[in-house]
Amino acid sequence: MSEKREVLFEMKNIEKIFSHVHALDHVNFDVRKGEVHALLGENGAGKSTLIKILTGVYKKDGGQIFMDGKEIEINSREDAANAGIAVIFQELSLIPTLSVYQNILLGKEISKFGFISDRAEKKQIQDLIDNYGFPVKATDIVETLSVAQKQMVEILKALATDAKLIIMDEPTASLSSRESELLFKIINQLREKEVSIIYISHRLEEVFNLSDRITILRDGKNAGVIEKEDIVPSEVVKMMIGKEVSESTASRELKTSNAENVLEVKNLTHLGYFNDVSFEVKKGEVLVLTGLVGSGRTEVVRSIYGADPYDSGEILFEGKPIKPTVRRSVANGFGLIPEDRRTQGFSPLLSVTKNVALTNYDKLAKSGFVKKADEDEIGKKAVSLTDLRPANPNVRVGDLSGGNQQKAVLGKWLTRDLKVILIDEPTVGIDIGAKDEIYNIIEGLAQQGVAVLMVSSDIAEVLHVAHRILVMREGRIIKEFNDGVATQEDILLASSGFVENQEVA
Numbered sequence: 001m002s003e004k005r006e007v008l009f010e011m012k013n014i015e016k017i018f019s020h021v022h023a024l025d026h027v028n029f030d031v032r033k034g035e036v037h038a039l040l041g042e043n044g045a046g047k048s049t050l051i052k053i054l055t056g057v058y059k060k061d062g063g064q065i066f067m068d069g070k071e072i073e074i075n076s077r078e079d080a081a082n083a084g085i086a087v088i089f090q091e092l093s094l095i096p097t098l099s100v101y102q103n104i105l106l107g108k109e110i111s112k113f114g115f116i117s118d119r120a121e122k123k124q125i126q127d128l129i130d131n132y133g134f135p136v137k138a139t140d141i142v143e144t145l146s147v148a149q150k151q152m153v154e155i156l157k158a159l160a161t162d163a164k165l166i167i168m169d170e171p172t173a174s175l176s177s178r179e180s181e182l183l184f185k186i187i188n189q190l191r192e193k194e195v196s197i198i199y200i201s202h203r204l205e206e207v208f209n210l211s212d213r214i215t216i217l218r219d220g221k222n223a224g225v226i227e228k229e230d231i232v233p234s235e236v237v238k239m240m241i242g243k244e245v246s247e248s249t250a251s252r253e254l255k256t257s258n259a260e261n262v263l264e265v266k267n268l269t270h271l272g273y274f275n276d277v278s279f280e281v282k283k284g285e286v287l288v289l290t291g292l293v294g295s296g297r298t299e300v301v302r303s304i305y306g307a308d309p310y311d312s313g314e315i316l317f318e319g320k321p322i323k324p325t326v327r328r329s330v331a332n333g334f335g336l337i338p339e340d341r342r343t344q345g346f347s348p349l350l351s352v353t354k355n356v357a358l359t360n361y362d363k364l365a366k367s368g369f370v371k372k373a374d375e376d377e378i379g380k381k382a383v384s385l386t387d388l389r390p391a392n393p394n395v396r397v398g399d400l401s402g403g404n405q406q407k408a409v410l411g412k413w414l415t416r417d418l419k420v421i422l423i424d425e426p427t428v429g430i431d432i433g434a435k436d437e438i439y440n441i442i443e444g445l446a447q448q449g450v451a452v453l454m455v456s457s458d459i460a461e462v463l464h465v466a467h468r469i470l471v472m473r474e475g476r477i478i479k480e481f482n483d484g485v486a487t488q489e490d491i492l493l494a495s496s497g498f499v500e501n502q503e504v505a
Contacts, residue, residue: 005032005034005035006032006033007030007031007032007033007069008031008032008033008035008067008068008164008165008196009030009031009065009066009067009085009164009165009196010029010030010031010065010066011027011029011030011050011053011054011063011064011065011066012028012063012064012065012066013026013027013028013062013064014026014027014028014029014050014053014060014062014063014065015027015060015061015062015063016049016053016058016060016061017061022220023046023049023220024046024049024050024053024060024220025220025221026062026063026221027046027050027063027217027220027221027222028222029050029215029222031165031196031198032196032213033164033194033196034192034193034194034195034196035191035196035197035212035213036187036191036196036197036210036211036212037196037197037198037199037211037212037213037214037215038198038199038200038201038207038210038211038213038214038215039051039198039199039214039215039217040200040204040207040214040215040216040217040240041216041217041218041223041240042218042240042241042459044219045217045218045219045220045240046217046219046221047200047217049220050217051087051167051169051198051200053074054074054080054085054167054198055074055077055080055085055087055167056074056075056076056077056078056080057077059075067083067084067164081161084161084162084163084164084165085163085164085165085167086157086158086161086163086165086167087166087167087169088151088154088155088158088166088167088169088171089169092150092151092153092154093154094142094150094153094154095142096141096142096143097141097142097143098141098142099138099139099140099141099142100125100129100136100137100138100139100140100141100142100145100153100156101121101124101125101126101138101139102121103142103153103157104125104128104153104156104157104160105121105124105125105160108160109121110124121138122138122139125138125156125160126138128156128159128160129156132156132159132186132189132190132193133189134152134155134156134186135149135152135182136149136152136156146179147175147179148175148179148180148182148183151171151175151183152183152186155186155190159195163195164195164196165195165197165198166190166195166196166197166198167197167198167200168187168197168198168199168200168201169200170200170201170202170293171183171199171201172201172203172206172294173292173293173294180206184206184209184210187199187210191212199211202292202293202495202496203292203496204233204236204237204492204493204495204496204497204498205496205497205498208231208233208236211231212227212228213225213226213227213228214226214231214236216236216239216240218239218241218242219242223239223240223242224239226239233493233496233498234489234493234498237488237489237492237493240492241488241489241492251463251464251466251469251481251485251486251487252463252464252466252467252485253484253485254466254467254468254469254481254482254483254484254485254486255467255468255482255483256468256482256483257282257283257284257285257467259282259283259285260282260283261280261281261282261283261316261319262281262282262283262317262318262420262451263280263281263304263315263316263317263420263451263453264279264280264281264314264315264316264317264319265277265278265279265280265300265304265313265314265315265316266278266313266314266315266316267312267313267314268303268304268310268312268313268314268315269310269311269312269313270299270303270308270309270310271311273296273299273475274296274299274300274472274475274476275475275476276313276476277296277300277313277472277475277476277477278477279470279477281420281451281452281453282451283449283450283451284446284447284448284449284450284451285446285451285452285467285468286442286443286446286452286454286465286466286467286468287451287452287453287454287467287468287469287470288454288455288456288462288465288466288468288469288470289301289453289454289455289456289470289472290455290456290457290459290462290469290470290471290472290491290495291457291471291472291473291495292457292473292495292496293457295472295473295474295475295495296472296474296475296476297424297455297472298339298424298455300472301336301422301424301453301455302336303324304324304422304453305324305326305329305334305336305422306324306325306326306327306328306329307326307336317332317420318419330359330362331362332419332420333416333417333418333419333420334418334419334420334421334422335412335413335416335418335420335421335422336421336422337406337409337410337421337422337423337424337426338424339424339425339428339455341405341406341409342405345405345406345409346397346398346405346408346409347397348396348397348398349396349398350396351379351393351394351395351396351397352379352382352383352388352392352393352394352395352397352400352408352411353375353376353378353379353380353382353393353394354375354379355397355408355409355411355412356378356379356382356393356408356411356412356415357370357375357378357379358412359412359413359416360378360415360416363416364378376393378415379393379394380393381415382408382411382412382414382415383411385411385414385415386407386408386410386411386414386437387407387437388400388404388407388408388411389404401434402430402434403430403434403435403437403438404434406426406427406430406434406438407434407437407438407441410438410441414441414445418445418450419450419451420450420451420452420453421450421451421452421453422453422454423442423452423453423454423455424454424455425455425456425457425458426438426442426454426456426461427439427456427458427461428458435461439461439464439465442454442465443465446467454466459491459492460488462491463486463487463488463491466481468480468481468482469482469486469491471491471495473494473495473496473497478494478497479494
């Protein structure tokens with residue numbers, strides 16, 4: 001049995017309501033002194049909402065919050081800081097050109113006789129660093145540090161405010177395995193010094209190794225609290241999902257197609273991103289690459305398209321080796337729907353017609369000139385093929401909803417003679433109605449014989465769309481689902497490393 005420590009922080013019967021919908025429904029959550037307490041749940045389970053209430057971003061609609069046994073109110077970030085609560089987000093908030101000590105003491109400078117005392121500041125922060133044994137120096141310039149070291153500076157910022165409770169949100173998402181190990185060592189040091197940590201991560205393997213307890217949320221409610229010695233990975237996943245295997249949590253009937261290979265990837269490697277990746281995509285097949293953020297999925301797709309380089313390996317298109325560049329890929333009938341549609345997929349100030357034309361000027365230009373009538377015609381075609389709303393090719397893409405923006409990006413490629421389409425996170429930030437329409441477009445492309453290679457983190461989406469599923473972890477393909485059905489539990493466990501190796505028969 002694990003040692004039962006004194007409770008530092010407690011939330012009781014927390015409620016948060018958005019538009020008559022309970023985002024949090026009487027949630028209870030507590031953290032003991034010197035404990036690493038993981039908060040788990042699928043996307044939309046309520047984790048982010050709970051943390052935003054804890055850090056003063058949202059005001060709770062009901063319930064109580066206690067620190068050291070005394071009820072407190074947290075209605076602002078300042079209230080959270082005054083209570084000894086600090087948060088470290090995935091996106092670090094450091095000024096790269098300043099030193100470590102300047103970042104930590106920004107806005108809290110030590111002054112004597114009206115002047116900032118550099119010597120006193122350096123000493124204070126170096127003493128703090130030495131106390132925890134962090135491998136950085138107070139005088140280091142932040143932009144020269146590794147990602148892991150920058151994260152340590154964020155932790156030091158929290159410790160410099162005498163934080164009792166530090167929230168870590170996906171802290172290893174951008175870290176290498178070596179950097180992650182260094183962070184875990186720091187977390188263990190903090191635990192020994194009675195600092196409490198709320199740990200949020202989709203990487204279940206590290207959650208199970210680090211955590212003293214796990215609280216699981218599902219649909220805005222408590223699904224369970226598990227002590228370290230009671231952790232069983234498959235049971236934790238079932239609690240997160242909330243269902244046994246059923247039609248709602250299982251894939252379609254997966255199978256390997258007998259059609260010819262359109263795209264083959266052999267031992268593709270980009271050092272530091274992915275290693276020895278091999279697979280094929282067949283005519284009329286939807287192959288989905290899934291796995292945790294940072295597993296190398298996007299980087300593989302971008303290298304296949306020619307947007308990013310690779311160091312070794314081979315790519316074959318219709319049986320012939322190719323050295324991809326963006327120009328060659330477009331000419332060969334490849335299309336790319338990028339992960340970040342807003343910055344890479346469209347020009348927001350241009351109309352649907354102009355956005356579609358940008359990808360099609362090689363076809364539209366005749367003797368160096370483009371006829372407006374031809375441009376208008378291709379804009380109308382894209383609107384019709386995607387059922388874009390409003391059905392107006394002259395509307396600016398930036399003025400459309402998220403779902404219709406994505407349709408506009410798809411429309412650029414649907415007007416071409418596609419043979420391969422690479423689609424990265426097709427429905428992020430899109431409402432459920434538009435999702436179904438985009439799934440229908442993807443299925444329609446496959447039925448027309450287009451080879452579809454898709455990246456998705458949404459497990460329900462993966463199960464709904466895929467003909468075959470490849471799971472990536474730490475830059476490698478570790479599991480293939482190609483026969484029978486796969487479930488949410490199967491994918492979650494594989495993504496987190498809880499598999500033997502390779503294929504499922």
